[in-house]
Amino acid sequence: MRLLVPYLATHGLRPFQGFFPDLLWRVEAQSRTAYLTFDDGPTTEMTRTLLDLLATYEARATHFLLGSHARQHPDLVRAIVEAGHQIGNHTFTHPDPWRVSSDSLRREVKRTTSVLEDLAGRPVRALRPPYGHPTGALRRWCAEHRQRMVMWDVMPGDYLQTATARRVSRFILRHIRPGSVIVLHDNPTCEEVTPQALRTILETLPPRGWSFDAL
Numbered sequence: 001m002r003l004l005v006p007y008l009a010t011h012g013l014r015p016f017q018g019f020f021p022d023l024l025w026r027v028e029a030q031s032r033t034a035y036l037t038f039d040d041g042p043t044t045e046m047t048r049t050l051l052d053l054l055a056t057y058e059a060r061a062t063h064f065l066l067g068s069h070a071r072q073h074p075d076l077v078r079a080i081v082e083a084g085h086q087i088g089n090h091t092f093t094h095p096d097p098w099r100v101s102s103d104s105l106r107r108e109v110k111r112t113t114s115v116l117e118d119l120a121g122r123p124v125r126a127l128r129p130p131y132g133h134p135t136g137a138l139r140r141w142c143a144e145h146r147q148r149m150v151m152w153d154v155m156p157g158d159y160l161q162t163a164t165a166r167r168v169s170r171f172i173l174r175h176i177r178p179g180s181v182i183v184l185h186d187n188p189t190c191e192e193v194t195p196q197a198l199r200t201i202l203e204t205l206p207p208r209g210w211s212f213d214a215l
């Protein structure tokens, strides 16, 4: 069953995307540009490794940060921004939006926005709901505060217990399309998987004409 998760999360959601036009699933693109996103950071275990890899291969990405982690590691947030990457809102404590009140969810995203904007010195314009669970209240909040809710187009499941670097990179290589939004994690649970998978795709795809940009 677990092996099915990346396939369901990648293909199973496509029929529903039209019902949520305010959510970004994939960027309209003709050229071979894709968008790497990293959720759950910043972390002392992973962020610097990811930044080093992105710098080596001259790729830009979008980091959906937790407000609580950002407050603990302001230097890492600044390093992300100074390297030319984009940052987005991933709530303060990573609650499941489907299980908490709208009020508490609004407090989470508001608080994170203020931590991130103070550190980055610029407005936050993107938000990814934890677990990819959007709610009506969150969509309204995003519309009011001009934060685009970003979902994904390719979910290789790097956080799964069954994940391996090889499986994750192969999944991305097989499913990437122009404008794809790819979800990976800046999370210690993925430490053995994500950097190696990232290295493989950054080595493999640019020679085939692909580049990676920030949202």
Ligand SMILES: [Zn+2]
Residues within 6 Å of the ligand: 039, 040, 090, 094, 130, 131
């Ligand atoms: Zn997350």
